[in-house]
Amino acid sequence: YDVTAPTISSTAPAQDASIKDTKVSYTLSEAVASGTVTFTRTGGSVDGSSPHEQDLSGDELNTGAHNNITLTDNPTLVDGAIYSIAFDATDAAGNDATTVTSTGVTYDVTAPTISSTAPAQDASVKDTKVSYTLSEAVASGTVTFTRTGGSVDGSSPHEQDLSGDELNTGAHNNITLTDNPTLVDGAIYSIAFDATDAAGNDATTVTSTGVTYDVTAPTISSTAPAQDAS
Numbered sequence: 709y710d711v712t713a714p715t716i717s718s719t720a721p722a723q724d725a726s727i728k729d730t731k732v733s734y735t736l737s738e739a740v741a742s743g744t745v746t747f748t749r750t751g752g753s754v755d756g757s758s759p760h761e762q763d764l765s766g767d768e769l770n771t772g773a774h775n776n777i778t779l780t781d782n783p784t785l786v787d788g789a790i791y792s793i794a795f796d797a798t799d800a801a802g803n804d805a806t807t808v809t810s811t812g813v814t815y816d817v818t819a820p821t822i823s824s825t826a827p828a829q830d831a832s833v834k835d836t837k838v839s840y841t842l843s844e845a846v847a848s849g850t851v852t853f854t855r856t857g858g859s860v861d862g863s864s865p866h867e868q869d870l871s872g873d874e875l876n877t878g879a880h881n882n883i884t885l886t887d888n889p890t891l892v893d894g895a896i897y898s899i900a901f902d903a904t905d906a907a908g909n910d911a912t913t914v915t916s917t918g919v920t921y922d923v924t925a926p927t928i929s930s931t932a933p934a935q936d937a938s
Contacts, residue, residue, distance in 0.1 A: 753788035859894035
């Protein structure tokens with residue numbers, strides 16, 4: 709005699725998450741006779757197959773934690789679509805669990821791209837300003853200055869984290885980074901641009917090599933004619 713409904717807890721993805729795969733997590737308070745995970749498109753790219761009602765089977769029906777699993781009945785989602793993900797279960801006595809739903813989950817399998825970077829290959833620079841363009845807003849990013857020649861730089865490599873507006877989509881032209889490096893006059897650097905979006909997709913690294921940091925002005929001497937010469 710069973711009048712206690714199963715409970716579903718510790719579900720993932722979380723509310724408003726960005727994901728690059730269809731793995732899910734959930735915990736069942738008891739073994740259940742049936743269950744579903746339903747992905748319903750609510751925005752973003754069009755998904756003509758929505759909703760995707762995926763049946764739990766085998767070990768997926770057992771009591772306890774099911775962490776970061778790929779469902780046996782796995783959905784095929786659409787890149788750029790936004791989904792609500794609903795977890796349901798019914799035990800052998802027919803008691804239904806309270807549905808647990810995460811909304812605003814973005815499925816994103818497209819990596820960001822980094823373009824229009826500066827300094828250019830083999831450039832000489834007198835400051836640490838950089839330029840880059842991001843195809844989408846990113847969750848994290850770095851600009852790394854690695855000494856490859858010239859004057860010694862004992863602090864190399866300088867891995868500078870992007871922050872704030874520096875993570876936004878679009879062009880970032882001739883900016884001084886919030887996390888700005890202290891470089892060595894006369895050292896030669898490679899400068900690598902990296903970024904990762906909210907779903908964990910990594911951009912292809914873009915690197916400029918042979919960049920010389922030079923803050924020493926030239927001097928002019930031994931000039932002629934001399935002062936007051938005729």
